[in-house]
Amino acid sequence: MKFWPLVAVFLxxxxxxxxxxxxxxxxxxxxxxxxxxxxxxxxxxxxxRQDVPQAKINLAEAYYGIGDYHTAANxxxxxxxxxxxxxxxxxxxxxxxLHSGKCDAAIRWFNIYLEQRPFDxxxxxxxxxxxxxxxLQNKSKGQVEIVHxxxxxxxxxxxxxxxxxGLVFTSDRYQMEGQHLAHLYQVTLTTxxxxxxxxxxxxxxxxxxxxxxxxxxxxxxxxxIFFTRTRPESQARKKLEIRTGRLLPQxxxxxxxxxxxxxxxxxxxxxxxxxxxTGCFSLRICRGGTAVSIFT
Numbered sequence: 001m002k003f004w005p006l007v008a009v010f011l012x013x014x015x016x017x018x019x020x021x022x023x024x025x026x027x028x029x030x031x032x033x034x035x036x037x038x039x040x041x042x043x044x045x046x047x048x049r050q051d052v053p054q055a056k057i058n059l060a061e062a063y064y065g066i067g068d069y070h071t072a073a074n075x076x077x078x079x080x081x082x083x084x085x086x087x088x089x090x091x092x093x094x095x096x097x098l099h100s101g102k103c104d105a106a107i108r109w110f111n112i113y114l115e116q117r118p119f120d121x122x123x124x125x126x127x128x129x130x131x132x133x134x135x136l137q138n139k140s141k142g143q144v145e146i147v148h149x150x151x152x153x154x155x156x157x158x159x160x161x162x163x164x165x166g167l168v169f170t171s172d173r174y175q176m177e178g179q180h181l182a183h184l185y186q187v188t189l190t191t192x193x194x195x196x197x198x199x200x201x202x203x204x205x206x207x208x209x210x211x212x213x214x215x216x217x218x219x220x221x222x223x224x225i226f227f228t229r230t231r232p233e234s235q236a237r238k239k240l241e242i243r244t245g246r247l248l249p250q251x252x253x254x255x256x257x258x259x260x261x262x263x264x265x266x267x268x269x270x271x272x273x274x275x276x277x278t279g280c281f282s283l284r285i286c287r288g289g290t291a292v293s294i295f296t
Contacts, residue, residue: 024055035179036062053084064092069099087116094126103130151187151200155180159215163222165189168203170214182212184227205245205253212240223247 027042043059046052060075076093079085094109110126125132151157155173166188172180184203190196203216205225216227226244245256 024052027055028058031058031062033179034065036065038178040066053082056082057084057089060089061092064096069096072096073100073102087113090116094129098129098133103133106130147195149197151197156182161215161217163218166197168216168218169200170216171200172212176210181210182214184214184216206256225253 024046027039030039043055046055063072073096090113094106098106153173157171160167160169172182185200186203187197187200211230213229243256245254
């Protein structure tokens with residue numbers, strides 16, 4: 001007779017077990033797709049009911065990925081004593097502490113990481129991270145004025161480059177099926193001697209709506225573009241390529257094609273222009289957890 005109450009308890013618990021498994025599966029799916037802000041609340045729900053080591057790791061990574069370094073550091077602290085903790089987690093914990101203003105603690109974890117990865121080429125920078133961090137904070141202090149440009153959005157706006165009488169920048173303000181996609185945008189100065197910009201508009205190169213695109217850079221004449229785009233034929237995550245095209249005499253861009261060394265076997269992405277470009281930069285700001293904006 002004692003058997004039946006146990007069966008009843010088991011049957012009643014099945015919906016809860018299924019719900020927990022479903023939440024974890026959905027959180028992992030969001031995480032693998034880069035939808036970190038969607039994954040975070042689901043991981044919290046999972047961890048309220050069950051101690052899942054990988055969920056803790058992914059939650060720390062998710063907060064780190066959206067730039068909420070203070071919260072990321074708190075979760076990485078829980079990851080450190082776990083068997084599943086890897087050297088890369090120690091490194092990111094150090095970075096999260098550094099961005100949170102805890103230099104001494106950051107150096108401690110950089111040293112622990114370097115004990116396991118002694119030939120990491122970043123070793124000199126990691127060992128001198130506090131001095132470099134303070135130097136960057138104090139350099140030109142009081143000599144420049146930083147202005148938050150008005151065409152920023154709550155989404156990520158980043159990697160501005162000078163182009164003609166304005167800027168070309170990357171933004172993930174465009175959404176498709178609930179997912180933010182990075183595309184290229186152009187904004188023009190209203191007058192040549194002002195710092196007043198007009199409204200941003202999509203940059204006039206062919207942009208498939210379902211692919212990430214940007215950052216971009218141009219040659220010195222401004223008539224050749226190089227930019228990063230998701231490889232359309234690649235089903236693997238983070239496979240990127242560099243595409244290029246030329247500005248035609250009629251003012252439109254030629255057909256775009258990938259550079260010959262791009263491949264589905266690895267990711268290739270563009271960097272900022274080799275020309276001397278001054279005036280604008282992008283910066284990750286932790287405002288309740290999030291976005292990158294453009295400043296001048």
